[in-house]
Amino acid sequence: MFNHLLSLLIWLPIAGAVPVLMAGSARPNLARWLALLFMVLTFVASLFLLPQYDAARGGMQLAESHLWIASLNVHYGLAADGISIALILLTTIVGILVVVGAWEVIQNKTHQYMAAMLALEGLMIGVFCATDALLFYVFFEAMLIPMFILIGVWGGPRRVYATLKFFIYTFLGSIFMLIALLYLYHKAGTFDLRTLAALPLTFTEQAWVFFAFLLAFAIKVPMVPVHTWLPDAHVEAPTGGSVVLAAVMLKVGTYGMLRFILPIVPDAGTHFTWLVVVLSLIAIVYIGYVALVQEDMKKLVAYSSIAHMGFVTLGIFIAFLLTRQLGNVDAARLGMQGAMVQMISHGFVSGAMFTCIGVMYDRLHTRLIKDYGGLINVMPWFGFFYVLFAMANCGLPGTSGFVGEFMVILASFSANPWIALFAAFTLIIGAGYTLWLVKRVLWGEIHNPHVAEMKDISGRETFVLGAFAALVLALGIWPEPLVHLMDSSVTQLVQQLAIHKI
Amino acid sequence: MPTLNDILVLLPEFYLVAAACLLLLLDAFMKPEQRGTLHWISIVVLLVATYLVIAGQPDVTVTAFGDMFVRDQTSEILKVFALLCTVLVFVYARPYLLDRKLFVGEFYTLMIFATLGVMLLVSAGNLVMVYLGLELLTLSSYALVALNRDSPLSSEAAIKYFVLGALSSGMLLYGMSMVYGATGTLDLAQLHAAVPQSAMPHLLVFGLIFMLVGIAFKLGAAPFHMWIPDVYQGASTPVTTFIASSSKLAAFGMAWRLLETGLGDLSQHWQLMLAVISVLSMAIGNLVAIVQSNLKRMLAYSTISHMGYLLMGLVNAGPEGYASAMFYAICYALMSTVAFGVILGLARAGFECEEIADLKGLNQRSPWFAALMALAMFSLAGVPPLFGFYAKYLVLQAAIDAHMLWLALAGAVFAIVGLYYYLHVVKVMYFDKPVEGGAEQSAPDMSMRVVLSLNALALLVLGVYWGPLLGWCRHSFGLG
Numbered sequence: 001m002f003n004h005l006l007s008l009l010i011w012l013p014i015a016g017a018v019p020v021l022m023a024g025s026a027r028p029n030l031a032r033w034l035a036l037l038f039m040v041l042t043f044v045a046s047l048f049l050l051p052q053y054d055a056a057r058g059g060m061q062l063a064e065s066h067l068w069i070a071s072l073n074v075h076y077g078l079a080a081d082g083i084s085i086a087l088i089l090l091t092t093i094v095g096i097l098v099v100v101g102a103w104e105v106i107q108n109k110t111h112q113y114m115a116a117m118l119a120l121e122g123l124m125i126g127v128f129c130a131t132d133a134l135l136f137y138v139f140f141e142a143m144l145i146p147m148f149i150l151i152g153v154w155g156g157p158r159r160v161y162a163t164l165k166f167f168i169y170t171f172l173g174s175i176f177m178l179i180a181l182l183y184l185y186h187k188a189g190t191f192d193l194r195t196l197a198a199l200p201l202t203f204t205e206q207a208w209v210f211f212a213f214l215l216a217f218a219i220k221v222p223m224v225p226v227h228t229w230l231p232d233a234h235v236e237a238p239t240g241g242s243v244v245l246a247a248v249m250l251k252v253g254t255y256g257m258l259r260f261i262l263p264i265v266p267d268a269g270t271h272f273t274w275l276v277v278v279l280s281l282i283a284i285v286y287i288g289y290v291a292l293v294q295e296d297m298k299k300l301v302a303y304s305s306i307a308h309m310g311f312v313t314l315g316i317f318i319a320f321l322l323t324r325q326l327g328n329v330d331a332a333r334l335g336m337q338g339a340m341v342q343m344i345s346h347g348f349v350s351g352a353m354f355t356c357i358g359v360m361y362d363r364l365h366t367r368l369i370k371d372y373g374g375l376i377n378v379m380p381w382f383g384f385f386y387v388l389f390a391m392a393n394c395g396l397p398g399t400s401g402f403v404g405e406f407m408v409i410l411a412s413f414s415a416n417p418w419i420a421l422f423a424a425f426t427l428i429i430g431a432g433y434t435l436w437l438v439k440r441v442l443w444g445e446i447h448n449p450h451v452a453e454m455k456d457i458s459g460r461e462t463f464v465l466g467a468f469a470a471l472v473l474a475l476g477i478w479p480e481p482l483v484h485l486m487d488s489s490v491t492q493l494v495q496q497l498a499i500h501k502i
Numbered sequence: 503m504p505t506l507n508d509i510l511v512l513l514p515e516f517y518l519v520a521a522a523c524l525l526l527l528l529d530a531f532m533k534p535e536q537r538g539t540l541h542w543i544s545i546v547v548l549l550v551a552t553y554l555v556i557a558g559q560p561d562v563t564v565t566a567f568g569d570m571f572v573r574d575q576t577s578e579i580l581k582v583f584a585l586l587c588t589v590l591v592f593v594y595a596r597p598y599l600l601d602r603k604l605f606v607g608e609f610y611t612l613m614i615f616a617t618l619g620v621m622l623l624v625s626a627g628n629l630v631m632v633y634l635g636l637e638l639l640t641l642s643s644y645a646l647v648a649l650n651r652d653s654p655l656s657s658e659a660a661i662k663y664f665v666l667g668a669l670s671s672g673m674l675l676y677g678m679s680m681v682y683g684a685t686g687t688l689d690l691a692q693l694h695a696a697v698p699q700s701a702m703p704h705l706l707v708f709g710l711i712f713m714l715v716g717i718a719f720k721l722g723a724a725p726f727h728m729w730i731p732d733v734y735q736g737a738s739t740p741v742t743t744f745i746a747s748s749s750k751l752a753a754f755g756m757a758w759r760l761l762e763t764g765l766g767d768l769s770q771h772w773q774l775m776l777a778v779i780s781v782l783s784m785a786i787g788n789l790v791a792i793v794q795s796n797l798k799r800m801l802a803y804s805t806i807s808h809m810g811y812l813l814m815g816l817v818n819a820g821p822e823g824y825a826s827a828m829f830y831a832i833c834y835a836l837m838s839t840v841a842f843g844v845i846l847g848l849a850r851a852g853f854e855c856e857e858i859a860d861l862k863g864l865n866q867r868s869p870w871f872a873a874l875m876a877l878a879m880f881s882l883a884g885v886p887p888l889f890g891f892y893a894k895y896l897v898l899q900a901a902i903d904a905h906m907l908w909l910a911l912a913g914a915v916f917a918i919v920g921l922y923y924y925l926h927v928v929k930v931m932y933f934d935k936p937v938e939g940g941a942e943q944s945a946p947d948m949s950m951r952v953v954l955s956l957n958a959l960a961l962l963v964l965g966v967y968w969g970p971l972l973g974w975c976r977h978s979f980g981l982g
Contacts, residue, residue: 025869071981137886141885142887152929168921175918179911182910
């Protein structure tokens with residue numbers, strides 16, 4: 001079983017979608033329980049990754065490789081390193097919480113919703129462990145179909161616009177990546193990522209391939225200026241869709257950068273580091289200000305997601321600067337590690353924030369900040385969780401939000417204090433928009449009579465929020481296990497950066 | 503004198519002629535209430551023909567009737583899929599034809615003759631044979647398009663098809679005569695050998711251009727695509743299904759026979775011409791499809807764009823490119839049978855289900871049909887993991903391998919454009935509210951539902967397990 005653990009993780013939820021779908025619209029409860037069962041099974045299976053993976057050794061482990069298309073030398077190749085495993089665990093945990101979170105909320109076509117979630121989960125896990133570029137691309141693109149349906153069927157009033165924009169925007173980026181991959185295949189005769197990493201390429205080739213990859217992944221992350229699909233998608237998506245989108249799908253973009261840009265086009269990456277660093281800083285500072293003025297809570301959190309993902313891209317690309325130009329490998333490792341921790345942390349924090357908004361939306365059916373106020377008077381428990389996640393969102397020490405951002409700022413200080421200065425702005429702006437949000441929603445007098453009738457969170461909601469809270473605190477207080485899990489993988493990535501390919 | 507060997511090589515074709523003639527007689531002498539059995543007999547006839555093709559498959563290329571007829575692996579694969587697509591058309595057509603009182607013996611006989619035309623065309627070893635097969639196919643198609651003779655739309659489509667088809671046949675014939683003049687032979691293999699030594703290379707290229715017009719017309723590639731939208735919309739849907747599936751396989755076969763086996767040495771001339779036609783088709787097909795409100799017409803423009811992608815494989819002018827183009831043709835045939843099959847399945851007496859708006863809220867009324875259509879749409883759009891993606895990927899690769907990166911980039915850009923209208927259909931089915939008088943669960947014809955479901959699920963299964971099919975395609979062009 002352990003030889004095919006990764007395959008199991010991918011196909012178990014996808015196969016689970018079939019019985020859930022067959023439960024039909026007449027038996028929503030059966031669909032819910034079946035979906036939960038498969039999510040839990042997948043989570044339990046993903047826990048086996050930890051003992052199976054030798055963190056000290058690092059590198060790609062648990063490898064599986066079967067010849068998929070013999071005549072083209074395309075493989076069904078899977079493997080995982082510490083980073084993949086951390087992201088897979090994030091995915092399986094979020095999967096359970098999303099199903100529980102949607103339990104009573106999704107009443108219309110429950111079976112299709114749950115089936116789409118299960119399929120999405122399997123495909124996302126596939127992205128995180130594919131070692132063959134074509135296989136990666138297939139998972140990367142196939143993810144769009146269930147998400148398209150999720151936003152379009154169960155979304156808000158402008159869902160059609162949002163979901164079409166989401167699909168076409170993402171497809172736009174990735175099709176050029178496909179062309180780049182085909183070009184690499186034309187040169188190397190294989191899609192195997194390790195072979196592609198060793199493939200010598202001229203600078204011109206690297207530059208073109210770099211921009212094709214960057215476009216695909218920057219849209220997914222999303223980075224400024226190709227971020228405009230995200231606020232729309234988030235606002236219109238159902239709560240579960242938003243949670244998965246923010247918590248896991250955005251990470252696919254940064255994960256892709258690690259697996260494609262870093263090893264395959266390192267020289268072009270070094271050359272254009274300034275571009276990505278500047279874009280990341282714009283995301284951190286400018287998008288932070290944009291978040292400040294939002295009137296819709298979901299939009300606010302969506303923009304804050306973009307700003308936080310800016311830290312991830314900053315951490316990854318600062319490593320180029322540090323290894324190639326300054327030779328400071330330790331700082332590069334720190335920055336990269338910070339980016340990884342930030343990825344996982346943001347997964348939990350943003351997931352939790354969107355769940356909170358979902359809880360409020362289910363009661364009042366509005367996402368506008370001005371409709372709330374004084375919530376703490378009627379929903380004290382909810383207020384407790386909300387404040388905790390808000391603190392994590394603005395990076396308070398002791399929560400997971402702090403660890404990653406701190407590491408990235410520290411690393412960027414070694415590269416250039418100015419970068420660190422701008423990055424550190426987030427501590428002020430982030431606190432600004434988050435605390436102001438809390439102030440307007442939770443504190444103060446109740447001015448909306450409907451708010452006075454709101455009930456505090458149910459046991460089900462407490463479970464979801466409690467799980468998120470536990471994870472956020474655990475990572476904030478004791479990030480060591482996560483760092484240890486990814487440490488050797490990060491070191492290897494940074495070592496790879498130093499290799500010139502021209 | 504034909505030898506016994508000649509007849510054995512052509513056994514499937516001879517059998518089909520005999521069967522079609524017998525069907526014609528049977529239809530004439532059958533009591534009206536027994537006519538229903540014609541449907542089953544026709545399907546069995548085609549399945550037996552498929553069996554004969556597969557069972558008699560030669561290990562090496564064989565020729566018959568003085569090299570007029572070539573039986574090689576490429577032709578065998580195309581024949582098998584053309585026959586199977588026609589079977590699919592028959593299965594999907596029955597409830598539709600019964601509802602509209604179009605259930606007549608001629609439909610089956612003409613279809614079988616048209617399929618025979620496909621088989622002769624893809625096996626042609628001689629320019630005359632190409633023309634003969636093509637005419638058998640198109641003449642039967644003209645009559646089929648006009649099958650619903652009380653409908654002005656059908657008659658208009660048939661006339662348009664006939665006039666433009668005759669014109670393009672004329673062009674093709676003119677080109678052939680020029681090529682004959684330059685080389686002195688009609689035999690494709692001899693032609694291939696004679697081209698480099700021709701004393702009149704300009705005449706050859708001149709002839710080539712006219713032949714390309716004929717090929718582009720048959721494929722429905724821009725700028726020779728004008729007949730496609732009208733014919734797709736005007737013809738009764740089963741006939742459209744046939745034109746969009748079996749007939750496209752034939753068009754690929756004809757293009758390959760003429761361009762590679764005949765005029766392969768002129769590839770530096772036709773590569774660029776095909777590339778231009780390819781870009782034009784992708785552009786016109788995808789852009790114009792966006793504004794269509796009629797589903798059949800939209801699918802017609804989508805065909806035009808798909809032919810552009812198919813040509814990208816031919817542009818490569820090497821075995822890998824031909825294999826990818828053939829893969830694309832087969833893939834397209836299977837996808838379009840699903841899309842039109844769903845339209846046929848949802849149509850009922852007095853309701854054609856032709857407008858995209860008719861599909862509104864289909865997911866609420868008939869989730870299964872909505873899912874099948876969604877599979878077809880995502881596959882046509884080329885979204886992995888569906889079958890259509892791999893076909894696109896292969897032709898893009900072929901363009902890059904032929905050092906035509908710009909062509910691949912154009913293909914990528916128009917794939918994004920195309921995505922919009924395919925998604926629009928999914929949007930209408932899944933996100934919109936159902937309307938009165940729209941598509942509902944149709945009358946259950948069990949055989950059709952099962953076959954259509956299998957056909958659609960094949961798009962998913964082949965999306966994972968496409969290696970063997972690609973292997974056959976590559977093998978038939980001598981690749982490992």
